[in-house]
Amino acid sequence: MIDTVQQALNESGLPPTALALEITESMIMENLSQSVNTLHALNTYGVSVAIDNFGTGYSSLPQLHRLPIATLKIDRQFISAMDTTDPEQIPTTIRAMIQLAHGFGMQALAEGVETTEQYSTLHDYGCDLMQGWLHSPAMPADEIISLLRDYDPQAWLNGLKST
Amino acid sequence: MYLAKTPGRNLYQLFNADIHLHATERALIQNDLVTAIEQQQFRLLYQPLVNLTSGEIIGVEALLRWQHPTLGILKPARFMPIAQESRLIDQIGQWVIHTACRQSAEFRRLGLGDL
Numbered sequence: 318m319i320d321t322v323q324q325a326l327n328e329s330g331l332p333p334t335a336l337a338l339e340i341t342e343s344m345i346m347e348n349l350s351q352s353v354n355t356l357h358a359l360n361t362y363g364v365s366v367a368i369d370n371f372g373t374g375y376s377s378l379p380q381l382h383r384l385p386i387a388t389l390k391i392d393r394q395f396i397s398a399m400d401t402t403d404p405e406q407i408p409t410t411i412r413a414m415i416q417l418a419h420g421f422g423m424q425a426l427a428e429g430v431e432t433t434e435q436y437s438t439l440h441d442y443g444c445d446l447m448q449g450w451l452h453s454p455a456m457p458a459d460e461i462i463s464l465l466r467d468y469d470p471q472a473w474l475n476g477l478k479s480t
Numbered sequence: 481m482y483l484a485k486t487p488g489r490n491l492y493q494l495f496n497a498d499i500h501l502h503a504t505e506r507a508l509i510q511n512d513l514v515t516a517i518e519q520q521q522f523r524l525l526y527q528p529l530v531n532l533t534s535g536e537i538i539g540v541e542a543l544l545r546w547q548h549p550t551l552g553i554l555k556p557a558r559f560m561p562i563a564q565e566s567r568l569i570d571q572i573g574q575w576v577i578h579t580a581c582r583q584s585a586e587f588r589r590l591g592l593g594d595l
Contacts, residue, residue, distance in 0.1 A: 321574050329581035335588070336581065337539065426529065440532045448529050448541060455525035455543045458583055464528070465592040470535030 319358050326364075333363030337387065340366060343374035345384070353384065360385035367426070372414055382421055388446070389418040393429025396449070399438060412442045419443070433477050451477075505551070509559050512548065513568050517575055521547045524579055537593075542580040544572075 326333055338359065345352040345368070356366055367388035368381075372395055391414050398407045411427075418425035427439050430449035439447060452473070453464060516522060526540040546554040563569045587593075 318573075321577050325574075325578045325581040328578065329585040331581045331585040331588070335584060339541070436532065444532055446529055446538065447532050448527050452530050453528050455527040455541075457523070457525060458586075461526040461528070461540060462587070462590060462592065465537065465587070468537060470531075470537075473530075474535040 318355060322364060337365040337367055339369040341369045342371060342376045346375060346377060349380060356384050386423055388424045388426050390426045390428050396427050396429045396435055399435050415442050415444050436477060506562060509562050513559060513563055516546060517571055522575060523547055544576055
């Protein structure tokens with residue numbers, strides 16, 4: 318795994334700090350000691366790691382605290398449940414996950430954000446990052462290139478306020 | 481196990497047909513995965529990661545898709561569990577990392593920022 322990453326970085330000329338790898342919490346916990354070594358090696362090399370689908374598996378919190386992880390990605394099922402289920406329980410869970418990330422010195426990223434209501438609530442909770450249809454779907458490289466070329470962050474934020 | 485839970489005969493047959501379909505699809509996927517890389521059927525899609533406060537795009541996530549010749553566009557959940565049973569998972573993983581790094585280097589060459 319480390320060899321593949323190093324080889325890909327060398328071939329492409331991409332600096333390690335530009336790469337982040339995602340790993341699910343179940344992948345980490347399945348083979349904890351090996352994961353710890355791999356994550357530390359990646360971190361030393363300059364590649365950052367994000368935990369994907371956070372909240373859907375079992376995480377050992379004391380272990381999580383010790384792992385060199387930059388970002389916790391809150392699973393989309395929590396975000397989509399914000400509008401539909403118990404109005405108290407889900408926000409409390411999401412807020413707790415954001416606080417957990419911050420307490421561990423990590424960033425919190427919300428996956429699958431689709432509505433301005435979800436955005437506003439997450440923003441109020443201090444969530445750092447998001448991805449989802451509210452901003453843009455996954456797209457081929459040529460489309461993302463034109464999106465990035467013309468992108469105006471302020472215009473996007475203004476667009477949210479006006480809806 | 482959920483066969484035992486189904487109450488009526490019709491339901492049983494419905495689920496049974498479903499399982500048969502899954503088994504057929506599974507065999508198809510297993511078989512076609514072997515040549516998918518060399519036939520360039522894998523694609524990466526990219527989705528922006530956005531700073532909630534500034535609205536800035538701080539990176540993009542690469543997402544794997546398989547343009548299967550007969551089944552259409554497949555998400556990893558459909559084929560990665562099958563790939564995981566063989567060494568193919570390593571080959572696919574290597575393809576993803578190499579392709580994503582090449583593409584990311586290209587984004588930077590185009591002056592699209594530190595993604």
